Amino acid sequence: MYSIGIDIGGTNTDMGLVRNDGTIIARSTIPTNAYTELQPYIHDIMDCIAKLMKDNNVEKIEGIGIGAPNGNFYTGCVDNAPNLTIKGVLNFEQEMHKYMDVPVVLSNDANAAAYGEMVYGGAKDLDNFIMFTLGTGVGSGIVLDGKLVHGSTGGAGELGHCILVPNGRQCSCGRKGCLETYTSARGIVQTYCEQLRENGKPIPENIDSKAIGDLANQGDPIALKTWEIVANQLGLAMANSVTFSAPQAIFLMGGPTKVGDPLLKPLQKAFDKYLLNIFAGSCQIRMSQLKANEVAILGAAALIKMKK
Amino acid sequence: MYSIGIDIGGTNTDMGLVRNDGTIIARSTIPTNAYTELQPYIHDIMDCIAKLMKDNNVEKIEGIGIGAPNGNFYTGCVDNAPNLTIKGVLNFEQEMHKYMDVPVVLSNDANAAAYGEMVYGGAKDLDNFIMFTLGTGVGSGIVLDGKLVHGSTGGAGELGHCILVPNGRQCSCGRKGCLETYTSARGIVQTYCEQLRENGKPIPENIDSKAIGDLANQGDPIALKTWEIVANQLGLAMANSVTFSAPQAIFLMGGPTKVGDPLLKPLQKAFDKYLLNIFAGSCQIRMSQLKANEVAILGAAALIKMKK
Numbered sequence: 001m002y003s004i005g006i007d008i009g010g011t012n013t014d015m016g017l018v019r020n021d022g023t024i025i026a027r028s029t030i031p032t033n034a035y036t037e038l039q040p041y042i043h044d045i046m047d048c049i050a051k052l053m054k055d056n057n058v059e060k061i062e063g064i065g066i067g068a069p070n071g072n073f074y075t076g077c078v079d080n081a082p083n084l085t086i087k088g089v090l091n092f093e094q095e096m097h098k099y100m101d102v103p104v105v106l107s108n109d110a111n112a113a114a115y116g117e118m119v120y121g122g123a124k125d126l127d128n129f130i131m132f133t134l135g136t137g138v139g140s141g142i143v144l145d146g147k148l149v150h151g152s153t154g155g156a157g158e159l160g161h162c163i164l165v166p167n168g169r170q171c172s173c174g175r176k177g178c179l180e181t182y183t184s185a186r187g188i189v190q191t192y193c194e195q196l197r198e199n200g201k202p203i204p205e206n207i208d209s210k211a212i213g214d215l216a217n218q219g220d221p222i223a224l225k226t227w228e229i230v231a232n233q234l235g236l237a238m239a240n241s242v243t244f245s246a247p248q249a250i251f252l253m254g255g256p257t258k259v260g261d262p263l264l265k266p267l268q269k270a271f272d273k274y275l276l277n278i279f280a281g282s283c284q285i286r287m288s289q290l291k292a293n294e295v296a297i298l299g300a301a302a303l304i305k306m307k308k
Numbered sequence: 309m310y311s312i313g314i315d316i317g318g319t320n321t322d323m324g325l326v327r328n329d330g331t332i333i334a335r336s337t338i339p340t341n342a343y344t345e346l347q348p349y350i351h352d353i354m355d356c357i358a359k360l361m362k363d364n365n366v367e368k369i370e371g372i373g374i375g376a377p378n379g380n381f382y383t384g385c386v387d388n389a390p391n392l393t394i395k396g397v398l399n400f401e402q403e404m405h406k407y408m409d410v411p412v413v414l415s416n417d418a419n420a421a422a423y424g425e426m427v428y429g430g431a432k433d434l435d436n437f438i439m440f441t442l443g444t445g446v447g448s449g450i451v452l453d454g455k456l457v458h459g460s461t462g463g464a465g466e467l468g469h470c471i472l473v474p475n476g477r478q479c480s481c482g483r484k485g486c487l488e489t490y491t492s493a494r495g496i497v498q499t500y501c502e503q504l505r506e507n508g509k510p511i512p513e514n515i516d517s518k519a520i521g522d523l524a525n526q527g528d529p530i531a532l533k534t535w536e537i538v539a540n541q542l543g544l545a546m547a548n549s550v551t552f553s554a555p556q557a558i559f560l561m562g563g564p565t566k567v568g569d570p571l572l573k574p575l576q577k578a579f580d581k582y583l584l585n586i587f588a589g590s591c592q593i594r595m596s597q598l599k600a601n602e603v604a605i606l607g608a609a610a611l612i613k614m615k616k
Binding site: 144149153283 | 457459465467481483548551556582585
């Protein structure tokens with residue numbers, strides 16, 4: 001059996017034909033920002049899907065899963081996503097059903113990543129876990145009893161916007177001190193610059209979290225200290241999340257998590273320190289087993305495995 | 309139809325015969341701390357239940373629900389509850405089935421209170437909410453899609469032990485800065501004493517959160533300031549919990565919440581301030597509609613309405 005996974009970003013819309021074993025058979029891309037209306041955009045997406053199927057001799061698909069900013073699981077719509085050039089509440093499910101009568105399921109990208117981990121990745125043995133995605137922002141997806149937690153609004157699982165430090169760093173959400181402001185790629189750079197300043201060192205131009213990771217792995221003490229601070233903050237947020245749903249594991253995904261030991265060693269230590277004693281030993285820290293260039297499409301495709 | 313609700317405390321074990329409409333028809337009590345072995349304890353509980361049924365001409369019950377410290381929904385056991393004189397892992401379900409072949413369901417008291425609110429109280433119209441119980445400690449129960457969240461261990465929903473202030477006040481759990489250390493009855497007294505000290509006032513003997521509530525309602529500025537601080541801390545924790553499950557409401561229960569406006573007015577303000585914008589207007593603050601002397605038995609009785 002096959003399905004289609006679609007990853008909608010502000011710049012590109014990536015589509016993939018996915019086989020049930022988690023292999024992406026073929027891909028296709030159109031520029032999201034070339035569209036200002038939903039109908040022609042969906043028309044071109046459905047053209048790509050038809051072509052992907054025809055080229056690969058696939059006559060039937062199980063459904064279409066979509067990971068999108070503000071993708072709403074309950075309504076099948078994308079609700080006023082700020083980074084899309086097509087504005088408003090966009091009913092993907094309804095528009096796509098004009099072309100093809102298969103299930104269409106939407107969620108946001110972090111939720112899709114979490115569900116993809118369960119269907120195709122390193123969480124196949126679990127039905128209760130939390131995924132933290134570290135990147136430009138910090139996202140999260142929560143799986144409980146084998147189902148994604150969408151909450152009453154469809155917008156649940158926004159742990160990147162837990163306030164970690166009241167009156168802390170300014171967040172793009174308008175509030176202050178969100179986890180995202182400390183453990184996103186930008187938050188990590190900010191902490192590194194603070195550490196440089198505290199140590200009377202010059203601030204380099206165009207430094208990014210990857211470079212800070214490389215420096216840490218070369219033994220640079222300020223870079224190492226930076227990752228320790230980040231690990232302490234992330235470990236606290238992770239331990240707090242355990243008090244909510246007592247997951248079997250917390251997964252990590254995204255560029256900054258690739259640094260390895262400089263993050264992971266102090267992270268395990270901080271997590272153990274902050275974890276409530278009744279949960280000791282019950283929750284592992286695991287790395288995502290999906291490839292960075294496949295997770296968005298696989299996560300989206302996985303969504304159709306979930307019953308509404 | 310009828311059921312039995314049992315509230316197991318360190319001192320007393322309270323039992324109630326509950327009618328389906330949420331009326332407690334009759335009650336019975338035995339002293340928990342008179343027992344050091346499970347078998348005689350269960351024997352006497354089952355005697356009380358038989359008598360409650362006989363005296364009220366009830367021939368059949370739907371089940372027995374038990375709210376107990378460390379009550380485990382999955383196993384039907386009470387796991388090493390520190391405040392019980394009967395030690396070890398206590399298999400209530402198995403022992404009770406020797407006397408009566410009805411469903412036996414256990415959970416902890418805060419979870420039971422949350423579920424009782426849905427079955428018999430002010431959450432009948434909701435299937436997604438969080439209950440915070442303020443008292444000696446701070447407990448919580450989380451309902452998602454109409455079911456209690458027990459997590460992988462059975463111990464989920466411990467939001468009183470979210471760390472609010474890293475390296476903050478010492479908590480009885482061994483860690484520091486848990487929500488409980490700030491918004492439990494004792495935490496409120498501690499904040500009040502800190503405020504008195506800051507203002508150069510003497511610390512009264514035997515002050516409790518009820519008295520601080522009375523002072524606030526009489527206009528005492530230091531008591532009012534105390535509740536404002538507590539409201540700010542609780543409002544932050546509540547807003548953070550919304551990022552997890554996007555509930556329709558957060559319920560409050562317990563002695564300190566009875567103070568009224570001195571807590572509730574700044575609480576609504578803090579909650580609105582700390583709530584992520586995508587959840588604005590989607591989550592109400594509500595007060596529990598169950599009576600303080602009924603909630604434990606009704607909550608326990610309600611547990612049997614939940615499918616395992």
